[in-house]
Amino acid sequence: xxxxxxxxxxxxxxxxxxxxxxxxxxxxxxxxxxxxxxxxxxxxxxxxxxxxxxxxxxxxxxxxxxxxxxxxxxxxxxxxxxxxxxxxxxxxxxxxxxxxxxxxxxxxxxxxxxxxxxxxxxxx
Numbered sequence: 754x755x756x757x758x759x760x761x762x763x764x765x766x767x768x769x770x771x772x773x774x775x776x777x778x779x780x781x782x783x784x785x786x787x788x789x790x791x792x793x794x795x796x797x798x799x800x801x802x803x804x805x806x807x808x809x810x811x812x813x814x815x816x817x818x819x820x821x822x823x824x825x826x827x828x829x830x831x832x833x834x835x836x837x838x839x840x841x842x843x844x845x846x847x848x849x850x851x852x853x854x855x856x857x858x859x860x861x862x863x864x865x866x867x868x869x870x871x872x873x874x875x876x877x
Contacts, residue, residue, distance in 0.1 A: 775849030
């Protein structure tokens, strides 16, 4: 079992930056691929980014490439999402997720554990 707790959401102006964090419980954090998803009101939960257990494999949704950076610190059991040049369409609840699947998981049903989410609001 893995428990995930996100933090770092808030209100930011368009063009600004935020850094989300996700703290994980457990002693096997490095064995999990970690992902970030987001869900805007009335929309489906969408993939944002994922990082392998070692951090050596990373992939992003096209909509955030070049603006968002996912990283992890296995010593701190934490994964981060640095979000730059934020746009109003980035506003959503952001969720952290974990899976033991290898490869490039990007679908919600490929992830087994989820945090409660953190709200990101972007004003225009």
